[in-house]
Amino acid sequence: MRFALVLTAVIAAAGCSGVSPLAPDVEYENGPGDGPIRYVVHVSVDGLRPDAVTRQLSALPAFARLREQAAFTDNARTDPDYSNTLPNHTAQLTGRGVTGPAGHAWDTNRDPDPTVTLHSNRGRYIASVFDVAHDHGLRTGLYASKSKFALYDRSYGASHGAPDATGPNDGRDKIDTFVYDSDTGDLVRQLVADLRAEPYGYVFVHLRDPDSAGHAFGWRLWSWHPYMRAVRRADARIGEILAAIDSDPELSGHTALVVTADHGGTGHHHGAGEREHYTVPFYLWAPGVEPGDLYALYPNAFADPSDLRPGFGGDLQPVRNGAAGNVSLALLGLPPIPGSTISMAGTLLVAPDDAPTTAAQPVTPER
Numbered sequence: 071m072r073f074a075l076v077l078t079a080v081i082a083a084a085g086c087s088g089v090s091p092l093a094p095d096v097e098y099e100n101g102p103g104d105g106p107i108r109y110v111v112h113v114s115v116d117g118l119r120p121d122a123v124t125r126q127l128s129a130l131p132a133f134a135r136l137r138e139q140a141a142f143t144d145n146a147r148t149d150p151d152y153s154n155t156l157p158n159h160t161a162q163l164t165g166r167g168v169t170g171p172a173g174h175a176w177d178t179n180r181d182p183d184p185t186v187t188l189h190s191n192r193g194r195y196i197a198s199v200f201d202v203a204h205d206h207g208l209r210t211g212l213y214a215s216k217s218k219f220a221l222y223d224r225s226y227g228a229s230h231g232a233p234d235a236t237g238p239n240d241g242r243d244k245i246d247t248f249v250y251d252s253d254t255g256d257l258v259r260q261l262v263a264d265l266r267a268e269p270y271g272y273v274f275v276h277l278r279d280p281d282s283a284g285h286a287f288g289w290r291l292w293s294w295h296p297y298m299r300a301v302r303r304a305d306a307r308i309g310e311i312l313a314a315i316d317s318d319p320e321l322s323g324h325t326a327l328v329v330t331a332d333h334g335g336t337g338h339h340h341g342a343g344e345r346e347h348y349t350v351p352f353y354l355w356a357p358g359v360e361p362g363d364l365y366a367l368y369p370n371a372f373a374d375p376s377d378l379r380p381g382f383g384g385d386l387q388p389v390r391n392g393a394a395g396n397v398s399l400a401l402l403g404l405p406p407i408p409g410s411t412i413s414m415a416g417t418l419l420v421a422p423d424d425a426p427t428t429a430a431q432p433v434t435p436e437r
C-alpha cells in the first residue's frame with residue numbers, strides 16, 4: 071500500500087501541476103520541467119567494469135566526485151540473460167528486459183538492417199524514455215559513439231515514432247537531436263556546445279571507449295593497460311559534462327546525471343554468464359538525492375545480489391541498469407515508460423526511511 075502511494079505521487083507529479091517527488095514542498099507551477107530538476111543527462115559507458123573504477127579511483131576525478139555526491143552501487147545488474155550492447159541499451163531506454171511477454175525482444179548486437187525498428191522486430195510499438203519526455207514537451211537528444219545506435223534514431227524518428235497523444239502535439243520524431251561520432255572527445259564537445267546553446271530535458275550519451283579497448287586488447291585492470299586508459303578517457307568525458315553543468319547557471323542545481331554501463335567484460339569478450347560481464351555500476355547524481363551506497367541506503371528496497379545473476383521474478387530486485395530511463399523520467403516529474411517493467415523511481419525519489427519495501431514494479435499500460 072505504501073509503495074502504491076509513492077508511485078502515485080511520482081505519477082501525479084507528471085500532471086500539469088503537482089508535487090515534486092524529490093522535494094515535497096516544491097510545487098510544479100507550469101508542469102514537468104518546472105520542478106527542482108529540469109534536465110537529465112543519462113550516460114552509459116560501454117563495457118565499463120566497476121572494478122576498473124575502484125582500482126584506479128585516484129586517477130578518475132569525475133568518478134571520485136560521483137562517489138562522494140551520488141547514490142550509487144558497484145553491484146548493479148544487466149538483464150538476466152543478455153550482457154551486450156544493443157540489448158542492454160534498449161533495456162535502459164525502454165525499461166524492459168530482453169525476453170518474455172514484456173520484453174523488448176531486441177537480442178542481437180550487429181549493426182541492424184536499415185529497414186528494421188524495435189517495433190517491427192517486436193511486432194508492436196515499444197515506447198521509450200524519448201517518447202515520454204518528448205510527448206511532454208521536453209527537448210531530447212541522443213549522442214552515440216557506435217553506428218548501431220541509429221536503430222534508436224530510426225525507431226523513434228519521424229517515420230516510426232508514435233503519434234503524440236499527450237497534451238500539445240510535439241510530433242512523431244521523439245529524438246530532437248541525434249549525433250553519431252565514434253570519437254567520444256568530439257562527441258562530448260558537441261554535446262557540451264549544444265547544452266550551452268539550449269539544454270535538453272533528457273539527453274542520452276553513449277561512450278564507447280572501454281568496450282573498444284576491451285575487445286582489441288582485453289579487459290585487463292593493470293593501470294598501464296589500454297582498457298584502463300580508456301576508462302580514464304571516459305572519466306574525462308564525464309568530467310567535461312560535470313564542468314558544463316557546474317559552469318552554467320541554467321543547468322547548475324537543476325540537472326541530474328545518471329551514469330551506468332551496458333555490460334563489463336573479460337578476456338576480449340562479454341555477453342556470457344560471467345560475473346564480470348553482468349556486473350555494472352549505477353550512479354544517480356542529483357540535487358535532493360541522498361549520497362551513499364544504494365544497497366545500504368535502501369536495504370528494504372533492493373537486494374544486493376552478491377555474485378549472482380537474479381532473474382526478474384523475485385520481489386527484492388538488484389539495482390538494474392534497465393531502470394535508468396524510468397529513473398530519469400521520475401526525476402523530471404514524468405510518468406514511467408508505457409509497457410516498462412524495470413524501475414526504481416518510486417524507491418529513489420523518497421527519503422531512505424520512507425522507501426517502499428520492494429523494488430518490484432507494476433507493468434504500466436501499453437498504448
Ligand SMILES: [Zn+2]
Nearest residue numbers: 117155281285
Ligand atoms: Zn562489446
